[in-house]
Amino acid sequence: MAVGIRDVARAAGVSTATVSRALGKGPVSDALREQVEAAVRATGYRPNLSARRLRSQAAQTIGLIVADIRNPFFTAVSRAVEDAAYRAGMRLILCNTGEDAEREALYLRLMQEERVTGVVFAPTRRTAERLRPEDFPFPLVLIDRTGPPGGHDGVVLDNVAAGAALVDHLVEQGFSRISGLFGSTSSTAEERRDGYLSAMRRHGLAPQVRTVLPDAEPAQGEVARWLAGADRPEALVLSNGLILMGAVRAARAAGLAWPGGIALAGFDNEPWTDLVEPGLTVIEQPVAEIGAQAMDLLFDRLKNPDQPVRKVVLSGRLIARGSTARR
Amino acid sequence: MAVGIRDVARAAGVSTATVSRALGKGPVSDALREQVEAAVRATGYRPNLSARRLRSQAAQTIGLIVADIRNPFFTAVSRAVEDAAYRAGMRLILCNTGEDAEREALYLRLMQEERVTGVVFAPTRRTAERLRPEDFPFPLVLIDRTGPPGGHDGVVLDNVAAGAALVDHLVEQGFSRISGLFGSTSSTAEERRDGYLSAMRRHGLAPQVRTVLPDAEPAQGEVARWLAGADRPEALVLSNGLILMGAVRAARAAGLAWPGGIALAGFDNEPWTDLVEPGLTVIEQPVAEIGAQAMDLLFDRLKNPDQPVRKVVLSGRLIARGSTARR
């Protein structure tokens, strides 16, 4: 039934060591290599990766742990990471935490048990704070979100600048009662909020901030309540694509379609943001670059374990559309 | 450095067999089990899954191979599959083929080398045709797309009925020059086209069909050419969410916003389809059900390898929105 390397060796009339070498990169004469390849074809042999990994102590696997694969930001980053892994001849294990700290812990444990080569991780704030490098026998690269300084390599957006850029843009467009709704689980949302706050102060405006679970439904509910209240803002800054979607829904439901209703500015240039009229103003993130850089950091760290911790900060790009049109 | 079961055994003063049994479900006295657990905590032991899988010949892993993870249909199905796997104590390997037959073959080979417990697969038409059960030592369940009858278990939408339903709806709304744009890589797109064709015939209308790679950019280009030509249709049926998005873009670019421009009806009730004004008419697929059913079929097959091949056909639901409003 299960054909192993011994069967191939027998069929080729050589030892298992020779088969292993012929399939790998060991020194084998051309004649034998050909015999072995013929035997492999004849027997339909498929190597057993568990055995290979166990013996060679090289999993050739990298783990990718993201918060929510439905968020197009993460699917885009995933593709970049997958491509890089693929090019390096590594497999990818993709895990979804749903912003749940317990599942994060579970998956981190799983990575250790898989003896992975390295991990790319977008942690919740709570987990990021407890992340200690010495607990992990593999390189751990943080993306999108960051932990305590000096802990792990990471790739993040310049979130403070991006948050401020949205405020600057809204002010320039003539808005002043600008409020912000930010995700509650990530350092990234916090930084975007800080950017929002400092820009508001700089403009001499009164900030107003709320916080919500970073998903469309909770955001929609929160915005709906906000719009129904007495302190309805003129413009809203939303800290990610899912929250932005919730806000659009709430604005629609309240009959506050723009222009003239409420101005919206958010993050992530998702495919639908230019389709909903008259287009949503967003900060576009360099998603492919984020994934690629994360893998670069990871491979660098493998090559050179003792180099100082590096943090790559990338800039977003403001895409102004109709949702923030001048009043 | 690497702490193994031997270290735990030494720390607990027992044999490795006892440690293994204490950690698994073997019969161990309460006293020893406690000692072992203490030793595990003290040593920080993490089992090596490669070794475990090698010895126990049970990968406890299921593979999921989809065409395009950016397609929200597949991300939604993935989550259902992941949940089911998680509940069954299995890990998931997620692979992305990008509708490329070569990568499909690559990943199927990978699954064999990983000795996975089973695979859930959305194959291209070309691969589906060549899929022979005897080539796979594990259960293979097809989703969304189907192969030759009697080959593998599968879960699909009633695509013929769904394609026809869109035509019926458009006819009811007063349209008659209804054309169809269908994906070129899947049996599913073919079936939807068949449904379209038979419904058109039934209504005594002249069908007009084109075919395209199932992604937004190619679809946009094709629709743009179509709308610029002499035979511009009144209404379009689009065979999946990405193609639908391309069509919306092309219609926008051509200044043919509805109502009054071109009517659009497609597949997949993606989150953005009700946001783009005045809403897109779609067939909603029971995504969670599809994933869950696929895993049910897989586990049933594991339990009972010789039962007859089963195909589960689920019905879609028409969601009528403004994009097909009566002329």
Next chain:
DNA sequence: ACGGCCTATGAAAACGTTTTCATAAGCAGC
């Protein structure tokens, strides 16, 4: 009190590879 039968435990085999170590053969230099 004794034989038989469970039950908990340990020693060692087994899982399918890769890698180490030893060896034989080939070849250059004298």
Next chain:
DNA sequence: GCTGCTTATGAAAACGTTTTCATAGGCCGT
């Protein structure tokens, strides 16, 4: 023609578990 060096090959160890097999001890029925 012998020595020393390189190279291809095979035998066997090793990777870290689980599982089999043997054994010792306790308990039950007689």
